[in-house]
Each structure stands twice: as structure tokens, then as C-alpha cells.
Amino acid sequence: MQRYIIKRILAALPTMAIVGVVVFSIIHLAPGDPAAIMAGEDADYEQVEAMREAMGLLDPIPVQFWNFVSGVAVGDLGESIFSGHKVSKLIMDRVEPTLSLALISLTISIVISIPAGVLAAWKMNSIFDRIVMILALTGYAVPYFALGYVMIILFAVKLPWFPAGGYVYMSEDFVQYIYHLLLPSFVLGFAGSALITRMTRATMLEVLKEDYVRTARAKGLGETIVLIRHAFRNAANPVITVIGFSIAGFISGVVITETVFAIPGMGRLIVEAISQRDFQIIQSTILIVALIYVFVNLIIDVMYVFVDPRIRYDS
Amino acid sequence: MSTKSEAQDIQFQGLRPKIPMYRSMGNALWRNPNMLIGLIIIVIVGIVALFAPLMIKFGILEDPFLYDPLNRLLPPGRSEAGKFTLFGTGPLGRDIFSIVVYGSRVSLFVGLSVAIISAITGSFIGIIAGYFPKVDDIIMRFMDGIMAIPGILLAIVLMAVLGPRIENVIFALTVVDSPRTSRIVRSVVLTIKESQYVDAARAFGATKTRILARHIAPNTFAPVIVQATFLFASAILAEASLSFLGAGVPPDIPTWGNIIGEGRIYFITNSNIVILPSIGLFLLALAINMFGDGLRDSLDPKLRGKM
Numbered sequence: 001m002q003r004y005i006i007k008r009i010l011a012a013l014p015t016m017a018i019v020g021v022v023v024f025s026i027i028h029l030a031p032g033d034p035a036a037i038m039a040g041e042d043a044d045y046e047q048v049e050a051m052r053e054a055m056g057l058l059d060p061i062p063v064q065f066w067n068f069v070s071g072v073a074v075g076d077l078g079e080s081i082f083s084g085h086k087v088s089k090l091i092m093d094r095v096e097p098t099l100s101l102a103l104i105s106l107t108i109s110i111v112i113s114i115p116a117g118v119l120a121a122w123k124m125n126s127i128f129d130r131i132v133m134i135l136a137l138t139g140y141a142v143p144y145f146a147l148g149y150v151m152i153i154l155f156a157v158k159l160p161w162f163p164a165g166g167y168v169y170m171s172e173d174f175v176q177y178i179y180h181l182l183l184p185s186f187v188l189g190f191a192g193s194a195l196i197t198r199m200t201r202a203t204m205l206e207v208l209k210e211d212y213v214r215t216a217r218a219k220g221l222g223e224t225i226v227l228i229r230h231a232f233r234n235a236a237n238p239v240i241t242v243i244g245f246s247i248a249g250f251i252s253g254v255v256i257t258e259t260v261f262a263i264p265g266m267g268r269l270i271v272e273a274i275s276q277r278d279f280q281i282i283q284s285t286i287l288i289v290a291l292i293y294v295f296v297n298l299i300i301d302v303m304y305v306f307v308d309p310r311i312r313y314d315s
Numbered sequence: 316m317s318t319k320s321e322a323q324d325i326q327f328q329g330l331r332p333k334i335p336m337y338r339s340m341g342n343a344l345w346r347n348p349n350m351l352i353g354l355i356i357i358v359i360v361g362i363v364a365l366f367a368p369l370m371i372k373f374g375i376l377e378d379p380f381l382y383d384p385l386n387r388l389l390p391p392g393r394s395e396a397g398k399f400t401l402f403g404t405g406p407l408g409r410d411i412f413s414i415v416v417y418g419s420r421v422s423l424f425v426g427l428s429v430a431i432i433s434a435i436t437g438s439f440i441g442i443i444a445g446y447f448p449k450v451d452d453i454i455m456r457f458m459d460g461i462m463a464i465p466g467i468l469l470a471i472v473l474m475a476v477l478g479p480r481i482e483n484v485i486f487a488l489t490v491v492d493s494p495r496t497s498r499i500v501r502s503v504v505l506t507i508k509e510s511q512y513v514d515a516a517r518a519f520g521a522t523k524t525r526i527l528a529r530h531i532a533p534n535t536f537a538p539v540i541v542q543a544t545f546l547f548a549s550a551i552l553a554e555a556s557l558s559f560l561g562a563g564v565p566p567d568i569p570t571w572g573n574i575i576g577e578g579r580i581y582f583i584t585n586s587n588i589v590i591l592p593s594i595g596l597f598l599l600a601l602a603i604n605m606f607g608d609g610l611r612d613s614l615d616p617k618l619r620g621k622m
Contacts, residue, residue, distance in 0.1 A: 018460025026472055137608075141600035143552050145559055145575065146593030149582050153590075157583055164583075252467035256556055270468065271560050274475045282472055290464045297463075 008301045012294055019290040024068055027283050028061060055081065055279070068283075077284035082276045087284045090269065097167050098265035101188065101257065102250050104181050108189030109196060110243065116193075117200025117239075118232055121208060122223075132197060139194030144253050148187045148260035155183060165262040184261040188253045192246055199242040203235035210234070236307050244300040248293055343613030350609025356602035364419040371413070379417040379569035383408030388585050403587045406577050411588060414569040415595050421570040422551045422599065425481065429488040429550035434543040436489065437496025438535055444497065445504025446527060455501065458494035466491040467556055474562040481564050488553055492546050499542055500535045507534050537614040544607030548600045555596050571596050 035052040036043070043051070052058055056067060071078060077087035120132040156164035162183045168176040207213065208231055216230040217223075255267030266285055273281035344351050370376040377400075386398055387408040393399045402411035444454040461469070473487035507513060508531065516526050557563030558572025559579070566573055571592040578588025 014456050015459045015463055018457055019463050022457075022460050022464065023472075026476060137601065137604060140604050141548065141552075141597055143555055143593055143596050143600075145556070146589070146597060149586070149589045149593070153583070153586055248462070248465045251465040255465075255467055255471075256560065259560060270471060271562075274471060274560075274562055277475065279475075282475060286464060286468050286472055289468060293465065294463050 004305060005302050008298060012298045016291060016294055019294065020069060020072065020287060021065075023283055023287050023290070024065055027279050028057070028064060072284075072287065077287075078280045080273075080278055081280050082273075082278040087281055090281060091266065091285060091288055094264060094266045094269045096170065097263050098254055098258070098267060100170070100177070100181055101184060101254050101263060101265060102247075104178075105185040105188035105192060105253075105257075106243075106247070106250055108185050109193035109246075112189065113193035113197035114200050114232075114239065117197045118204055118227060120197070121201045121204030122227060124205065129201075132201070136194040136197045139191050139197075142191060144187060144191055144256040145260050147191060148184065148257055151183055151187055152260070165260075167263045167265075184257045184263065187260075188250060188257050191253060192250055195246050195249070196239065196242055200235065200239050203238045204231060207231045207235045233307075237304065240300060240303060240307060244297050247296050251289055251293060343609055347609040347612065349605045353602040353605030353607075353609065356598060357606060360419050360599055360602075361423060363416055364423050367417045367420055370416070376416060377410035377413040379409060379413035380567070381409065383410075388581065388588075390585070391587055391591075402591045403585065405574055405588050406581060409569065409574075411574060411591060414574045415571065415592050417569045418571040418574065418592065419595065419599070421481065421564060421568065422554060422596070425484055425488070425554040425564075426547045426551040426603075428485045429492060430543040430547035432485065432489045433492040433496050433546055434539050437493040437542075438500045438532070438539050440493065441497035441500025442504055442527060442532060442535065445501040446508060446523075446531065451501075455498075458497055461490070461494045462498075467553060470553060470557055471560065471562045474557060479563065479565045481568070484554055484557060484563050487557075488550050491553070492550065496539065496542050496546070499538055503535045503538055504531055507531050541607060541611040541614055544603060544610055548603035548607065551603070552596065552600050 035055055035057055036048050056064060059067070075088055077091070079085065080087055080090060116132045116135075120129040123129055152164050156162050163180050165184075166180060168180050170177045213226060213231055216226045221230075254265065255270065257263070258265045258267040259271060266289060270282060270285050273279075273285070344354065367376065371378055383404065384407065386400075386404055387406055389398065389400055389404040391401060391403040400410055400412065402415060404410055405414070440454060440458070444451045444458075469491050470484075470487040473490060474483060477483040477486065513526060513530055516530050521529075554563060555570070555572035555575065558566075558570055559576040561576060563572055564570050566577070574592050575589050575596075578585060582589045
């Protein structure tokens, strides 16, 4: 078991390194000149050169890469070209809203989708199953921003139950913090639950056909115990995998939801940085987000060990 | 005589009547009403998109490029000045119905291009990685690295570097979508590589290129086509999201994402600007997904009901 965990951690390292290389190459090797864009349309040759110097773009590429990597390793992500603030500080300020939104919406979507998927499989082809499948299909196709605006119009304007946007920090007022996050998290959670629901339903359908489920029922166990202990435990693995996949979707969704609900998170930071062409912020934020994603998937892989004893003994 | 029966098996595999892909798709259409509805909606949107420029030329449709500041932010219906608009007008006075009709061109063009190009590059990468173990690790680690960056963020960064143009949106979304396709193709290749008919072909002295082109590549078609359909839908949503965030198609081009982005700050007073184009977006993405679900069920029965 320890060997498996160590193996997974080691396997995540090259992925992280490649994320760094990819992010660095996009900014530095892609066609288009960040310095020229940064300096603005009216800048003359000298201003662009000065900007290039300030951005460290005159050093050889390997030197630039080394500066970038060694900076990241000690937590120094450089300074914002636009405002001069430390990028690490700017990101730290934005982590709480983004992580809160992602975690609460992930929780909402798990709470919605796993029971929905299990029950839909249990009552296959029933009206409940049909409704769940239609909702799941809808969740795939609905644009986050559209759902967000519809929810604001319905539940913040027409029925003033929730705030239309904004964010309250956890340390300021915990109740308000949750209250402000409910509507955006529901939007994100609904769209995110589509994939998890369909996967839960599909694997449950397969597992429910197994002999051990029939045996459990023949023993006279109650349906709830059969469904949860005998069937769902065996269906849990692919479901966890899909939850891992969908975290990337959640992060993408967070960027849009933050814009719709005016939440000052990392997504807003990137969108603002892009309108200001602040490549230092863009580069670092993407890197941090990708590292969070790799790390979360690492945790999920380690979770398998606890869910599925086969992995524990095989390795 | 096990060797003989194996040889016969191989022969029979060659002789077995194969149902052509188009026919199994045709059958599926009649059996699966969702798939048929999806296809009908896609075809209708396609026809509308095709004839949008003609409709503008003959005056059936307002010019979606026309700025009309005097008639900005009109609600749907007849305005006080007596101007009739079906969906109202945007913050710059552009006719929203025209933008919804004309915007379908950009959505379909971007969606189709991304689906086709990602399917081709993804298949190519996947086949190489799956068939040649020496490069497999390097290629797939690289793909993992790209996949670790959430799609919309990667697309935003690429757009920020490349600048707002339709071609760049297509390129950015292709970079995002190709690795996933390559992963699927690779797993198919890994299974087929070990199958008996590939062994047989190798025993007959077939070259690597021939095995790849004649025996392996054709078997990846079905999953790739299914994947491409889903990419088609997700690329349309992603294009709109990019434009909505101001990192997509140039703002003067009438697209669904652009008009939704423009109407963003007016959504409480003029919700039609955001909601009506969004409905178009939703319906098209839903139709493509419904079609894709049916396609997967008919081409790839093992995956039925999943994902």
C-alpha cells in the first residue's frame, strides 16, 4: 500500500514538470510578442525593447526557464507587470473564494448525483429514471453563464431569496459566506453532476446484474443495505475516477461562474490579467491551478486504496 | 488441431459479412427518437446558418453588423418609435435575432473545425503512442501535462498570446481537445495490437505501415467519430465561453458568446440579450449531444449508457 502511494506520487512529478514546461513555452515560444502587446499599440521600438528587458525576455530561453523554475520552487512567482504587487500575494488573496466555490459545488453535485444515479439504476426505465437522464443531458449542454443568469433573475431578482452576487470572506461572517456561495455553487454543481450521475447509473446497472447482489437479496437483506453495501461499494471506483476527471471541469466552470456572480477568485484574476496582458500573473495562476488539479487527482488515486482492497494487496 | 481452427477463425473474420457503418447508424436513427430529434435540430441550424447571408441580402433579416445607437436596448416586440424586433436589440443597437441567426455560422464553423482537427491530430498521436512503446511514455506524459491544465484556462492563455481571431480560437480549442482524443485512440490501439488478426497479418509479413493503416487505424474510427461529436458540442460551448470572457472571436463579429458578453451588465433590465442567444446555444449543444449519445450506442455498444 505504501509502495503504491509512493509510486503514484513519483508518477505525478513528471506531469507537474511538463505542466511547467507547457505553461512556460506558451508564453515564451508562441507566435505573437508579449512585450509588444504589453507595451501597447502606440509604443515605438525602444519602448518595446525596454519592456522586453523588464520582462527578462532578452535572456537566452534556457536561462529564462531556469529563472522561472527556480522562482516557482521557492514560492517566488515574480511581480505583476501591471500593478507591481507580488504575484504570490495576489494569488493567495484569491485562493479562498475559488477553493470554497469549487468545494461547495463539488459537494452539492456529489450529494445530488450519486443518490440520483443509484436510484435511477435501481428503478431503470421508470419515470424517475427518465427525468434524471433528461436532467443529466441538460446539464451537459447548458452553458454555465446562461444557467447563472437565469438563476440570478429567478432567485435573486424575481424572488429575492439570495444575493445576486459578491463574496463575503469566511473570517468576516461565516453564515453570510455560505449564503453568498449557495446560488453560484448550485449552478456549478448542477452542471457538474451530469457526468457523475450518468457514470453512477451506468456502473450501478452493471453491478446490480451481478450474482452477489442476487445472493444478498436471496439472503433476505433489505434493499437499502443491498444497494449501498453490496452494490454501490463495488460501483464506487469508476465513480471516483469520474469525480477526479470532473474537477478540471469544475475549475473551468469556476472561471465563468466567478465572472457571472462577481466573486473575486483566481478565475477573475486571470480574466482581469488577460485584459491587462499581465503575463506574469497569467503564467503563475495557470501553473498553480494545474498543480492543484494534479494534486487533487493524486489524492483521488490514493483514495482508491481505501475504497478498493484489491489495489491494497496487488501492489 | 488448434492451429487449424485458429487459422479458420482468421479466415472467418475476413469473410464475416460486415454491416457498413452508415447502415447501422441509419438503423439506430429509427430506433432512437432522441438521436433523430438531435439530427433534425442540427440540420435545421445548419440550413439556417448556410442561408443567413442570403437572408440579409434580400432584407428578410436585419444586418447583424449594423450598429444603430438610436434603437439600442429595445425589448422584443414593437418599440415606442414603431420599430419591430423579434428578440430586441443589444447595447449597441444591433438586432439580436439577426445575431442569433448569423452567430450560428461561427458556432457551427468553430465547433466542426475543432471536432475534425482534434479527431485527426488526436488519432495520429494516439496511434503512434499506442503502437510504438518506445515513444509511448514520452508522448502520453506530455499529453497528461496538457490535460492537467483546465481546458478553458489553457484556451484563454493561448488566446491571450495569439490574439482574438477565429482561427486562433479553433487552434486553442484543438490544443485543449486533442490530448483526450489521443488517450481514447491509444487505449483502442493497445487492445487491437494484441489481437489475433494483427498477429496473423504480421506472420504474413505485413509491414508496420500496412498493419497500422489497414488493420489498426480503421478500428479506431468508431470511437473517434463518437468522441468528435461530443467535442463538436463542447467546442461550441467553449467558443461561447471564451467570447463571453472577452478572450474569443473579435467583438465586432456577431456571435452568440459576444452578444451574451455585451449584454452581461444589462441582464437584469434587458435579460433578453443574455437569455435568448443562450437558448440557441443550449439547444444546439443539446441536439449534438443527443445525436452523439445515439451514435455511441450504435457504433460502440460496450460504452452504452456511460459517460
